[in-house]
Amino acid sequence: MLDKPILLVEDNPDDEALTIRALKKHHIKNEIIVAHDGVEAIDYLFGAGSHAGRDLSRMPEVVLLDLKLPKLDGLDVLRKLRSDERTKLLPVVILTSSNEDQDRLKSYGLGANSFVRKPVVFDQFIEAVGQLGLYWLILNQSAPVRPL
């Protein structure tokens, strides 16, 4: 389990740093791959663009996906993942500042596995990210990865 990375899709470097810090605080050792926009996230997942030739058998354990992203926003990325056989069952956690009902509804509607709001207060943030990691990386049994 530990060999699978976590894909963090986050354009805000502050949030990126804080998220990684929070994960580390909870002793999550998985490699954390950061994509700074939607396109990069897609490229990584399907081995395209700057990630061309990547070993696609090594898919992330979980994708932490921000909604507000440059180029391709979070919901578009989610839609793409869910429409492709290879990523259809990939756990995706929406991690966002938004607390809009609309965003939550759309995310679940497109097949997000979880929706977590980034708290403003750092302690709560660490707590939330920690819980996330604990659940998705340790407790959750992912769907078996089919060879491509």
Next chain:
Amino acid sequence: MTNGEEEHRSIGASRIKWRTVIAWSIFALSLATTIGVWRANLRQARERARASFEQEIERSRAAIRARLQVYEDALYGTRSVFEANPVVTREMFHNYVTGLNIEERFPGVQGIGFSQFIPAAQKAAHVERVRDEGFPNYSIRPEGERQEYTSIVYIEPFDWRNQRAFGYDMFSEPVRRAAMEYARDNGTTSLSGKVKLVQETQADVQAGFLMYLPLYRKGMPAGTVSERRAALFGYVYSPFRITNLMRGVINEQSPLASFEIFSGARPGSESLMYRSPELRELAHDYGPLATETSEIDFGSQVWTLRFISLPGLDSLVRERQNPGILPAGILISLLLLGVMHLLTRTEARAVKLAEDMTVKLRESEEKYRSLFELNPHPVWVYDRSTLQFLAVNAAAIRDYGYSREEFLGMTIKDIRPAEDVSALLKTVSQSHDGARSTSTWRHLRKNGEIRDVEISSYGLIFNNRKSELVIAVDITERKRSEEALRQSEESLLNLNAELEFRNLELTSVNNELESFSYSVSHDLRAPVRAIDGFSAALLEDCQDALSVEGKGYLQRVRAAAGRMGQLIDDLLKLARTARSRMVREMVDLSALAEEIAGHLQRSEPERQSHFIIAPGIMAEGDQGLLRILLENLLGNAWKFTSQTPETHIEFGMRTKGDQRVCFISDNGAGFDMKYANKLFGAFQRLHDATEFTGNGIGLATVQRIIHRHGGQIWAEGEVGKGATFSFVLPGIDEKGMLFKASAGPEAASLSPVNASEA
């Protein structure tokens, strides 16, 4: 009814009376004519019958005369026997009479005889001589001594009946003697009056008479009466039984008339000699149609014949009469009367009908005249060729200002502005007979005012002129209001366009607000999170390098960041209450309050708290917004009672007048009523942040929700004694009660906080 009508009626009635009189007169005339014709016919028939009757009389008279003439001739014949022979013996007489064959040729005569004149001196010799002839019983009868005698010496046929007369002295009997003396004195035949023949027996007694012819002695002069008297030898004579005689006279009985014969000029039962069997057979009460008395003068004797018509004459009259005259005439008269009556009645009906029609026509005319005259719109009739007004109504006179006389001296051109006249003439010349047309014109009044009118016209014949009936409806006001309406419609359209524009603007503003809110929620939080996050990292990673004071500053930075985060969240909530779409439904406020109270109690289980929540309070509104409302109000109450040893919070409902008011009261910190109007403003706080947390957005949100529901909210409180928040919502009700609350003046008197004040 007017006098004219009455007069009219009386004329009709008198005419009908006259008709009736004429009808009856004609009937009477016709009837009279019928009777006249009938009577003339009857008279003619009677006259003809009378003629036949008289003819019959003549025939009978002639027959009687002729018959007696025959007997007279027979007597003359017999006398000539005496004159031709010196002596006529009984045998000669017998032979002569037998030769006459009287029974065959002279029916009715009893016989022919010879009566010899015998002076008294010769009587005895005479008797002697006859007795010698072989009649020993012969004597002259009646016995007695007389100066002169006559005796029937010969009588043939000498049968038993005639033998009764043998020797009878006819001089002895006055009637016979009178006739005999007349014959002796005049030398002619004579007839006797009515006698009873000596030949008569008891059976079949008939009246009788005798005919005498005198015989004078040969060689003796007989020129004078005395000479004849002196020369008298005797008489040849014939006795007649009259009934038998008449059988011979009347060979064939006429059906028309029959007769009686009276001896002498005076008819009477004494003198009655003969009555025909037909008369005897007549009914006792038979009224003859005609009678005629005529005499036959035989010189010595007059017979009176009374002719009496028989039923045959009546039949003749009837035959001669036209039986159809009377019934036909009466029938015709009645028919005439009927026809006249029918005519009269028909005329009466026609007259009645005409009168009724006249009345109706007058009424109808009055009706239509009033339709014309009293029409509220100006109406007139004008001549199509001269364009002259022929009639105008009161409304026209009133509206146009011309008198009726002025109008009738004008043409329709005179009520048009000069510039419209050519168009008018064109229109009039193009209009068709009887066609209806409607058009709009400008009319000029006497006072110079020009009005818009709608003209409806219709061609008609008026007083034998081709005319046009016109109704003018003044549409000036209508046109004005139409114009005003058009203008207001236009401005409404403009307003609408503006509204639409504003709406568009509002929508775009809303959209901007939406994206703004989204940005706030998403982007505004990120730097705050970064501030807090990195402050926390700094505190953790560099705690050795930081002084106590520095750590304290960083703590403040973090606290501020936390408040900022809360502030952003609350602002977003406030924005969301304003723009979310409302779904109205009945919401159980009591149940919501219970739920929220439960949450609050569980969040701080260590607090001594009591919630009193009245059950079944319902309101009409958006479930989500009402939940936020109660969360805020109950949360507030919970917050401000946090420093009270024992928390009492009540949610309930009370009635103010006819209004249901919900309230949430607490026994918390309360507030000064001075600031009541600031309570619901955003970011307004009445308490120190160190005392009670909060950013002053909650009550602003509450008020916004209340206003969005069309309700009102106000607060009462006292420092240290708690606060009561009261609100009115539409459809607030207790379960099972049908009561719709509405914001009223009473609520306003409780100094509600208006949105404009907030």
